[in-house]
Amino acid sequence: MGTDAVAAKENIHGTMLRIHFAKIAYVTVSLPAFSLLFCFLSGVLFRFYDVNETVCKATNVIPSISAVTGILPQAYVWRICIGLHATPRFAVGIMYYNYYMERLRNISPQYQTLYRNLIRLNFWLYTIENSCLVGVTYISNKENYPIHEKIFIVFMVACNCYMLLNTIIYRWSREATMSPSEQLSYRIKKWMFIAIISATGGLIIFFIRHRFFCIPFAFSYFSACEYVIAYTNMTYHLSGYLEFQDYYFIAALVSPATETRNGDVITPLDGSPRKPLLRRRTGDNSL
Template identity: 45%
Template sequence: MTSLKESRQDLPESSPTYCNCQDAANSHVYLQQRSYVRFNFSQLCRFTVSLPLIGLVICFVSANIFQQNDIHETHCRVYNVIPSISAITGISPQRYIWRIVIALHVGPRFLTSLVYHRFYLNQLSRVSQSNKKSYLFHVWLALSLNLIEQAALIGVTYVSNRENYPIHEKIFCVFMVSSQVHMLIVLKLLKMADFGREQSEQRSYFFKRCLFYLSLLCTCGLLVFFVKHRVYCHDMAFSWFSFFEYWIAATNMGFHATIIIDFPDEDIIVGSNWKSSKTKIK
């Protein structure tokens, strides 16, 4: 039979000890954690945000060097110097590079969506009593729009414009609308929660607001030149469309990158359940 002293030596020093009241005369219950993995959440976010940026750079550079004729082809057959994102990610082998990048990107993105959802719920105490119901509605709306945006990103990635342009175009519109409205809802949530009391909060809100307005401005420019290209077939109209498209992608990445400011020191811990072991006393 194992003694109490020997059993305690087998356990980590930091393991808490609890007494089983039903059998206190001859036993004690010890709880210990088997194992855990810890990594910095901010580093994970940096990695997640950098993936599509790196992927776009690789696709843009390689496509312009080796496949210029393929990426500059337009609907109206007009002169074009800036290929669209769909053009550089829709040809082979760039489409496979882009799909791998997005596959690695969306997993952590779903995690950050849930983290932000919990973060907004924790700000409920800052909201006035009269706005709490509206605030909770917008919290769930922000989560829904974020998930729709990510689903549309997956769809627009794996249904390329060369494979099925009508479906690709519709999914792209869903991505654009959900992305813009999500940014707007987030800004409204932060304003309702009086976000900005600390210096880091002020910095995060400032960048989010600037990126949203820049994205909105670029979206207007994109729509104007899309009409000029598709309806009037103006020279260089598609180049300007692509120019604004890259800026929209950059502002979207930047908006999501502000999570680094919101969660600078947090860690993610993955561990097993606590294990109980009963040891009898001689």
């Protein structure tokens, strides 16, 4: 670009809050990860027979996620942690949408419309997944099983579709040669999707074996698949740290955009392009 190029800027000052994205990512993933571990261990140690009880009375030794998070006081811990972790995840969904839009330049012109539609779909799948996780948490299977079951099915469909589509978009939006960080993120996404789709297949098979044939230990295998799905999903979302490792969540004042041209600073008086501009040379403090 030549010397007449104009660079738009935003001045950020008066920062009240500045949090590195890495901290947000680790805390957001740690809340469900450790609360689920707490619910499982405490449920098995202190309420083993209660959490392993099944409708058809088949032998079961691994309780489901709904069972260990549906007893008290474990339900309180689980619901609090899911509620706390869900809010920043909605913000991350918007970040991912803008992140992919910025990479529109890497897409061939004939595919850009398709690319835009896919990242919109990707955003809504992510939002539905997060919303259903909140719903399935606060509407337990003991309180309203039909609603709980339907929300769980929508969650599983949205989760698997999002992970597949997001992995495809991630690779599509990259240059031909990816950086080491991008390669690591892509590998994590790819292998976590393979793991979760395999566990989902097992989940369906063992659910049928338990629900319709009441086979001993079938529900234990079903529950094991649930935990694989839960932790692979968390790991998949944690890989977002690699995309946003240089980003911060900031609460600050943002002044009107300024422009620089040939060493001069041009500042809109009120941020409106229709108003006259106050032109001041850099370093000149005179009024």
